[in-house]
Amino acid sequence: MLIPDGFPGQRLLVLPRPLVREVRQLTGTPQLIVTDCGYFPRAHSHGFRRTTPVDEVVVIACVDGAGWCETEAGRFPVARGQVIVLPPGRPHAYGADADDPWTLWWFHASGPELDAFLDRAGMTVRAPVRRPHDPHRVAALLAEVLGWAERDTTLPSLLAASGAAWHALTHLAASRTVADDSDALIEQSVQYLREHLAEPLSVTGLASSVALSTSHFSALFKRHTGQSVLRYLTMLRMARARELLHITTWTVAAVAAEVGYPDPFYFARQFKKVHGVSPREYRGLSD
Known part of the structure; x- marks a missing residue:
């Protein structure tokens, strides 16, 4: 049985959806809005299976332990230092390894140009797992996303969280897929x-x-x-x-x-x- 949250020591932030819609309608705001983010340490039995797609990209950085993810293209193992990027609008599943459950930083984000950006960067359902050049930097950026989101829900904090999330995505765009060591x-x-x-x-x-x-x-x-x-x-x-x-x-x-x-x-x-x-x-x- 997969457990979506409720782990000892976890941190979790979910923006109210009316606030997300309000921010999206403001002029001069970024194309990327972080809607959810968190930190789950040693997350035994953690996981989620979405048969109904969501409109957000899901980014999960495994900083310890191991896990897995599934897309239409199959099942992919996830090791420490690797990052899952699941595009919006597609069914998927992910979970912690039963024997060595992962510790992870994660966020969800939405934006009108996300699909095109992820596809151009090769972050697709066919290659959902990335090996960052600097996994510590990516983890730090996801921690920064959560730090700003936890601060408050004012526009400056939301913009700062979005900036850190965008920085993480661009860093991942320059990283290799796990499956393609020829790179x-x-x-x-x-x-x-x-x-x-x-x-x-x-x-x-x-x-x-x-x-x-x-x-x-x-x-x-x-x-x-x-x-x-x-x-x-x-x-x-x-x-x-x-x-x-x-x-x-x-x-x-x-x-x-x-x-x-x-x-x-x-x-x-x-x-x-x-x-x-x-x-x-x-x-x-x-x-």
Whole structure:
């Protein structure tokens, strides 16, 4: 039998629904509103099964113990340091491990753009469990959500809770899904690109370095970053070029060489294509 709440030492906050509706109607308020949040320590038999979907995203950070979740795509184990993100409008279930029940921070939030954001970030029913790059940071953000919500129900406190929740979601959007460890290989390649901007680089060479075919590597890279390898590399090089134009008095040719363009004229054309102005004009704008 699953128990939704009532655990020793728990903290729980549920906003009155009339207040939620009132805040949603105010102009100038954020797109994301936290409706419920809490902290359940060592939650034996905790769980919930929703056959009738709710309009909120459900975020559960497991900071100790273990648990599970279910979506239309199947059942997924959840370990310490992992986070469940369950999109709104879909049936789901979750619960604590029977032998090692989880300790969790959690929140529910609603907003008109949530579905599109979660889908774009890959936080779907097919991949509901995330492995954050910094699980302690995510847990701290969920604690901050609850702290602000417990303070009072004034608009400033509600806005602060919503801001912390949005920060947590964006952090999770940059995290890997548990099921797809191949993304760790792409992270290695991204780090290599960052550290070797000035060197000649090829997609085939990067793929070989992580023992993948060029086509498979390219597909994984685009799924992970949202961009092709060469476009991502251009983005990194241009970001470094902007920095150098700001903080140095180097010539355009020197900047070009530093970010991997031996031909300064080609660099200038690429820079203008990305920024709409030449490197010299960009430097003048920042003066």
